[in-house]
Each structure stands twice: as structure tokens, then as C-alpha cells.
Amino acid sequence: MRFAKIGRALAAGAGLLLAAGAQAQDAAVSEQIVDTMNALWGRHPGLRANHAKGVVVEGSFTPSAEAAALSKASVFRGPAVPVTVRFSDATGVPAMPDGDPNAKPHGLAIKFAPADGAEMDVVTNSLKFFPVATPEEFRDLLQAAQAAGGGNPASLQAFVAGHPAVPKASAAIATPSSLARQVYNGVNAFVLVDAAGKRTPFRYRFVPTAGADLLPPEEAGKRPPRFLMEELPARLAKAPVSFTVMAQLAGPGDSTRDATIPWPEDRRLVDLGTLTLTRAVPDSAAAEKALLFLPNNLPEGVEVSDDPLIDARVQTYAISFGRRSQ
Template identity: 60%
Template sequence: MGFDDLRVWVLAGLILLAGLSGAGAQEKSTAEQTVDVMNKLWGSHAGMRANHAKGLVTEGEFTPSEVGKSLSMAGIFAGGTIPVTVRFSNSTGLPTLPDGDRNANPHGMAIRFHQADGTDVDAVTNSLPFFPVKNGDEFRDLLTAVSQSGPDAPHPTPLETFIAGHPRVAAAGAGVSTPSSFARETYNGVDAFIFVDAAGKRQPFRFKIEPFEGDDHLSPDAAKVKSPNFLSEELRARLAKAPASFHLRAQLANPGDQTADPTQPWPADRKVVDLGTITITKVVTNSAAAEKELMYLPANLEEGIEQSDDPLIDARNDAYAVSFGRRQ
């Protein structure tokens, strides 16, 4: 992967899960520093997210399987169908970025499960196979290196130096490309969480959301000639004809598998279970207004689903809160 490709992907894809832990009392928190860098890279746009500024809010329902109930005491798996609010999105903080631009990758799918008692649970996923760096401080440093590595920067640039010491950066984005539809993409939970059942048994897992129709991606040349808003347009047209469905799945860790490093996915032979079906039925009436009020948080959980020791979970929450505060 050449420098130009690396820089484009870092500017676009990495930022999806940006969010970092606090710094010393004498300076801004790392989360604030991270959002500052995003605003430097893409500008500040009133009412918009620092990243994933362009998106579409939809509604539907989740029907759990019996497998989820056996793994977790969480209410979202306990009974019948419940409503969901799902936001699909492009990367970057550019609200007018064409959907076919390679900087719009990876794409995101954030789900909020609404229960009858008022409890909401969030799952925040994206099309990256794993995260490119281990922790929040590394991510801040990566973004800083990007901001200092323009075309006139002497070699080795700060970004080249960073990547040389962090080989997972290039590997994480190597296979990301433009889907033909938001409904034809697989979305991954790069952070590990813990299922807890009624007996207290704990099972580490990562979410994986797979479309019923399977993945379908465009070549770079085909993506370039698409309408600037083709992903939103396609999904609106699709849902006007029929719902779009996804399998909500979980990859289960084996005993001894680490949970703290999001750059290291578990081996492909780890068991994957089907937790139920997410069915998207419609785009909300005023998506632009709805998305401004939404803040999805990876740690918005309930009894039966717990955080692991992955430091990016809290880190992401911190940065999302900073971004939300600024867009309000």
C-alpha cells in the first residue's frame, strides 16, 4: 500500500472509532485533542458529527433467537420483537462527501435497541475487520501524524514513521471498499464485550452484522461514477419495496483469547452464533433532524452485557461525548 493510499485511508477509515482516554489536568483531554484534529482535517460543520457526518437514520425491529437468551440475561434477548433505530453512515467529517469517494470508507452501522421498560442498548459497528491501533493514545498520535504529513512534508514523514512502528494500520484498511448498498455490507464490532448468563457464566464476544443478501462491493471506477448520494438513495428505494434484513451474530472467544487488543481479531475458527434478525423497514421522516439528536455509545449496555478490558470502549465514549457537545 503506497503513501497516498495510506493517507487517504487513515483520514477516512480509521476515524470511525476515534475516541481516546483522558490526559493530564494541565491540558485538554485526549478525546478533546482527537476531535480537534478531526476538525482540523475536515473542518467544523454546525450540527454535524466530527466524524461520520453524513448518514441516514432508519427504523425497524429486532427479533432475538434462543441462542442469545442462553448466553446472556440481557433483556434484548429475553422475549419477542423490539424496535430498533439504526444509523448508517460514511466516514469523515465532510457532510457532502460523495458516497463513492474512497474516503467514505469504512461505513458504519449503529443500532439502538429499544425495550418496553425504556432501557436502550447500543451496538456501534463498522466495516473494518479490526482496529488499526491498540489504544487511545496511539490513535491520537496517529491522527497527529496524519495532520503533519502533507505532500510537502520531508521523508520519512511523521505518518510514515508511525506506520513503520504500527504495521496493523495498513492491514486494517487493506480490504475496505465501497458497498453497492448499505444493506449489502458486513459490519463488525471491533471491541470485545462480555455476555453474562443467569448463572453468572461469562463469555467474551464481538458483534458481527451480516446482510441476508450477502456482501456486494463496487470497484473504485464503478464507485466514482455513482450519484453523490447513491447509498442513501438506494436504501430509500429498496425500503420502499421491501424490508432489508441482517443477521446479528457474535463471534465467541475461546478460553485464553485476549480481549484488550482491538488490533488482534480472534482466529476465524472461533464459533459464531446467530443472535437474531435486524429488519430495517423505513427511513425516518426527517433523517437530518433525527441524527443530530442521536448519540450512540458503545458502553450503553444493560445487565447481561458488560465491557471487557478493551480500553477503546471508554475511549470512544469520551470522544463521542465531546463531538456531541460541540454539535449541540
Template identity: 65%
Template sequence: MRSSSIKYTLAAGVAFAVATVTPVFAEEATTAEQTINVMNKLFGSHPGKRANHAKGVVAEGSFIPSAEAAGISKASLFQGPPVPVTIRFSDATGVPTIPDGSKNANPHGMSLKFKLVDGSEMDVVLNALKYFPVATGEAFRDLLQAVADSGPDAAHPTALERFTAAHPAAATAGGTAKTPSSLARQTYNGVNAFVFVDKDGKRQPFRFRFVPVQGEDILSPEDAAKREPNYLMAEIGPRIAVEPARFTVQAQLAAPGDPTNDATKPWPEDRRIVDLGVLTVSKVVPDSAEAEKALLFMPNALTDGVEVSDDPLIDARVQAYAVSFGRRSQ
């Protein structure tokens, strides 16, 4: 797509380029393939880049578990010494040149790969949304297509207006993610529910939350728009070279009756929060652009003591990430 023909808009918590796009729901394609097809139509195809969250920076650090974490999960991640972590921060959309301060770069993402003592890895995928706009992979695909069908010349009610009327969270989720002054000064949430299993087999549903130790620092839309196009990606390296960025890793625990299969429904803020430990982000890798090509973060890449819940979006994300990785690796 030519850049002059693209109009950006923030829709339902995910940034999309609005253009007239022909439906790409080929009968032989899976939902994941259809989802990536629509993303490629919306954002353009950029060889070697992710279909979404294409712009990013890779860093390294470590995680030190808390004493409390060992009691709630038998995972080795929470039982022993610090473990190395690879972290990728990112902007939303599949546009690798999107300005960091654009409202369409929200929600910013944080993906982590914990290197466990037995040589295995555990992945965690987060973003700045407090809840997701839809509850299933099929609905996310349909949201993308609704955005694509709702260009400036579309008749009202547009496909997106009809979609948000039927999916209330799609109209409000985007407003929960704001632009930070630094990637180190934003809270990143796990919108999907997972399950802790302790040494006695007790199961506890939870959602991740990574909170900056320095606190959040959110810019106004006007201030964000004035920043240099790459200010977030350029700032994080020099910042952590002087002083590492630290995040308190938390788990919000579900109470009986809290839904674990619907990422559009946040749990009440009075739910118990467990301090799992501290993530320290210490340096940006020397060749971030090259390093990120080989990285694939999978929400179901877990370890004994942490399990997937009944949230259907987990598998939907896994399938879509695999399709995107396969295409950008060609």
C-alpha cells in the same frame, strides 16, 4: 479549510483530509478533546455535524432474538418479543458532502439503539473494518496527527510512515473495508470486545457481526467512483420501502487466550459464531437530517447481561463521542 486545498487519502482504515495542521495537543485538553480538535482541523468544522461519520441516514426497524441468544446472555434484548431499533448508517470522515463511492467514505458505519422492554436503551456501534488501526485512544489521536503532518510536501519518512512502521495494523486495517452497492449489502463488524453474562453468571467475551441476509455486494473502486455522490444515502430508503433489509446478528466468541483488550487483533475465523437473531431495517425516518442531530450512540450504553471488556478503546470512543456531541449541540 478551502476545498481546493484539501487532498484526500485513505490512511490506516480511517479516511482523512491531508493538510498541514498545527498540533492541537493543549496541555489542559483531554485526549478526547485533542482527538476531536485534530478531526476538526482535518475535516473542517461543520456546525451541527459529527466530527467523524458526519454524513448519514437514519432508519427504523426491529430485532427478533434467536433461541440460542437467550442461553448465552440474560439480557432482556435476547429473552422476549421483538424490540424497536433506530439505525444510523454513515460514511467515514467529518466531511458531510463526501461522495458515497469515494474510497475515503470507507469504512461505512452502522450504529444502533435498541429500545428495551423496560424503557431503557442499548447501543451498538459498528463499522465495515475487520479490525481497528490502533489499540488505544492515545494512539488514535497520534494517528490523526501523523496524517495531518504528512502532507504532500512532507519529508520522508513522513510522520504517517513512521507511525505505521510502529503500528502495523494502521497500515493494513483500511484495506479490510470496501464500498458496497447498498448500505444493506455490507457486513458491519464490532471491532471492540464485549462480554455476555448468562443467568448463571458465566461470562463469555465476544464481538458483534451484522451480516446482510442477501449477502455482501462490493463494488470495484472503478465502479464505486462512477456512482452518484449520494447513491448510498439515496438508495436505502426506496430499497427498504419495497422490501426491508435484514441482517443476521452474530456474536463471534473468544476462545481462551484470545485478546480482548486489543482491537487491532482479529480473532481467528474458526472461532464459534452464535446466531443472536435478525435485525430488520424497514424504513428511513421522514426527516433524517433532523433526527440524527439528537442521536448519540455510546458503546458503553448496555444492559444487564452485556458488559464492557477490558478493551481501552471502548472508553476512549465514549469520551470522544461525548465531546463531539457537545460541540455539535451548541
């Protein structure tokens, strides 16, 4: 978390104490989030608490001239950059069929590795916006779902009644025919910083070159349990898969802090470059266990916004990584 600098020694000391307390509180909420995920979906050795089922592929990212104008980050200003990408299903149930309604939203996480070592991680999913705005609300949603699974549906019903973005977010997603035929969105806002220091808030959008292709629920339910995880490597064995990496730029009055509020579709979309995937890794399970994607792992030229979910994601991912590494 970031705190303003305080000039006087006494105020600085107080500020450090407050920061430590806030970080401890955030860490406690993140721990509760992971604990509840483990209670909901079980604890599976070596696997993530959420988005447990996935597949890892590799390729490159080629930035556009427009990207270089918006950010001084090397990933947006040079030649093609190697990438490692993990696609995933939702929940912590690794055996859940890919076509199960609970396997949505599907995830896309990317680790960019430019030659200068200025890595960048990006974590997106198929939601157009997030169901809740704060880490505490996300914990409470998971705990309400856990209570509902234990025979107390009133808890979840009450939570949803007070948080209308929850049903709206889930209603806007579907199962794709291929992980390569899905639009993936960055529900959290970040900030591009150019060479002159100009800051531009934005949200990511990954648009498949082949176009989106979504299945009706009844058709998704008929597909084999691992059809998405097996189809992508087979597709890559025949030809590369590509996505246009877009930045939706914030307009006047757009909230960067509340991930439940989608920005209007008339906001400017900038082409940041092309993500080209060329091969599946030989041992996806081993690669998945070792990979850790952190949304605040950013180079100079890209910064986090004031969205409180970003810090929560970082901490929950780190906690989940620690547990699966034991």
C-alpha cells in the same frame, strides 16, 4: 473507567485521586482526538466530527433462543424490540462522495429500545479490525495524517511503519453497492452475562441477508455522490432489509483488549437474532443530530471488556455531541 475497591480509608482516598487523574487524562486525549478531526475535516455545525454523513432508518430486532442462553439482557430474551439505526460514511466531510476511498469504513450504529427501558447501543463498522489499539495511538494517527496534509508526509509514513495494522485494516475494506449489502463488525470486545453469571467475551458481526456486494474502486468512483444514502431509503420503500446479528465468541488466548488483533475465523459464531429494517425516518438530518450512540450504554447482561478504546469512543462521541448541539 473501573477500579478495584480498596478496603482501607487511606488507600481508598488514594485510589479516588488516581481514578480522577486517569479519567482527566483520558478526557484530554479524547478532546485532542476530536480537535484533530475538526482540524482534518473542518467543523460543520450540527454534524459529527467523524462519520458526519449518514442516514437514519427504523425497524426491529428479534432475538434468537441462543441469545437468551448467553445473556440475561431483556433485549435478547423477549419479543421483537424496536430499533433506530444510523448508517454512515467515514470522515467529518459531509459532502464527500459515498464512493470516495476516504468514505470507508462505513458505519452501522443501533439503539435498541426494549419495553422495560433497558436500552442498548451497538456501534460497528466495516473494518474487520481496528488500525490501532489505544486512544493515544488513534490520536497520534490522526495527528500524523494532519501533518501529512500540511506537507509533512514523513510523520504519517513513520507512524504507519511502526503500526503495521494501519495499512492492513484499510486494505480489507471496500465500498458496497448498498449499505444493505455490507458486513459490519464490532471491532471492540464486549461480554455477555447469563442468568447464572457466566461471562462470555464476544465481538459483534452483522451479516446482510441479501449477501455482501462490494464494488471495485473504479466502479465506486463512478457512482453519484449520494448513491448509498439515497439507495437505502428507496430500497426500504419497496421491501424490508435484514441482517443476521452474530456473536463471534472468544477462544482461549484471544485478546479482548487489543482491537488490532482479529480472532481466528474458526471461533464459534452464535446467531443472536435478526435485525429487520422497514423504513427511513421522515427527517434524517434532525434525527441524526439528536441521536447519541454510546458503546457503554448497556443493559444488565451485557458488559464492556477491558478494551481501552471503548472508554475513548464514549468520551469522543459525547464531546462531538456537545459541540454539534451548540
